[in-house]
Amino acid sequence: MPGPDGVSFIALLHPLDRLRALGQLRQTGQDLATLTGASSAMAKLLRSAHQAASSQGAILIRGEEEVGKARLAEAIHFASERASAPLVSLNCQALPSERMALELMGSDEAGQERAGKFELAHGGTLVLEQVEYLAAPMQAALLQLLKTGRIQRFDSARLLPLRVRIVATSSADLEQRVQEGRFGRQLLYALQGCELWVPSLRERIADLPTLIAQQLQAQGREPAPRFSRAALDCLLAYSWPGNLGELRSALAHALLHCDEGVIPPEALPAAISQGHRLLADEVVGQPLLTLAELERQAILRCAHACKGQVSQMAQHLGISRTTLWRRLKLIGIDPADYHG
Incomplete structure (x- = not known):
């Protein structure tokens, strides 16, 4: 069907319930009330997280390794109005770049339609852990989704309109990676509309x-x-x-x-x-x-x-x-x- 910009795109090729079954998607979990936060640092974070959960835009969660960024992302999803919709997670470091394209974008190759993570998360939340490891083509695809609400499957000219909330996590110095040309400046800006820093232990x-x-x-x-x-x-x-x-x-x-x-x-x-x-064997x-x-x-x-x-x-x-x-x-x- 024609889009508002004169570009043709198609509706989702699978019913949402089928997509959920295909991906064994998370639809139950812990919300923000389950997170421990007696310290002033965590109390401040949880206040910001509640505000983020009630918003609609992308979220960037930052902090050192093993501080609980993925758990916070999950809690935000289940504290939001998308709680009954799919929660899909993908570690961007876990797969080589060629596999990552298929996992994220899906494929129409050889007539075999395969839904990617973007589609599987339609209506819900897609958590991209360690987003700094996304290759440049996938960074461009993510930026396109954030700007237009559409994705283009791997090896396909068709555009899919999606309603997906992106929650990205990172323990890297993204600003430094931008300076080094390893992370897109405009993508960083798009993700920083809501930026949360998780305190170290x-x-x-x-x-x-x-x-x-x-x-x-x-x-x-x-x-x-x-x-x-x-x-x-x-x-x-x-x-x-x-x-x-x-x-x-x-x-x-x-x-x-x-x-x-x-x-x-x-x-x-x-x-x-x-x-x-x-230690006993240390010099006094x-x-x-x-x-x-x-x-x-x-x-x-x-x-x-x-x-x-x-x-x-x-x-x-x-x-x-x-x-x-x-x-x-x-x-x-x-x-x-x-x-x-």
Whole structure:
């Protein structure tokens, strides 16, 4: 049929229920209410996520690896008016570029009609994880969809009109990739209409006890194991460069090396249990952590011990309130997260 620009295009070639069956599409999941967010960083993110869920445009979710970007994308879908429509996910790094074209665009090759991910997500949400790995032709196709609401199947001249919300995730420096010619400038602008940054685990350390409790309960042990005070101090003082993935691994390690209900520091991975000590084979005076990290750990421990009371913290640390506030701002710690 003729389109508004004089271009011919066709309607979807498969009923939506068939497309859902073909792709075994996600239509149930967890919404934003299930995400842990007691820290100020997560509370701010969740407020923005609720606003994003009520909007209609594309969303770009950014942050370090293993901070929960894909889970947030799923939660936004199920908190939106598209919750009963398909949710389709694709990791852009998982397939070579030639396969990616078929997966995303579909094909009419040799008379065999094959719906791509764009079509399968019609009416719902398509989550493109690690969008920075999309090859240039697929970036162009995505930009076309965002601008016109249409896609063109692989090896076909026909255009398909689609209603799909794109949620892209990335842990890369996309601006740098634009400068290097590896990511489209206009595509970045199109995705940045709604941009959410997921905090790292070290930026939401106040959520750590709740995250740990959830992981331990998920193990299904009765009674659920718990960490000793000393072990919990180690977990709270650690900087978690691997974020939630490292946390899951650390908890699995602890459970594997603990036979009793209370988990001691010795059951933790060495990087965590000994992160603030000198290893036996280290030369005396060679710390494992930088001075900045040691300072951060001292402030974190003090925040927990003093329940975020700044005056008490300053007294214990031997510095003025003004200096403490300056350090708290520099390292991204909100004492209000530790009240109570």
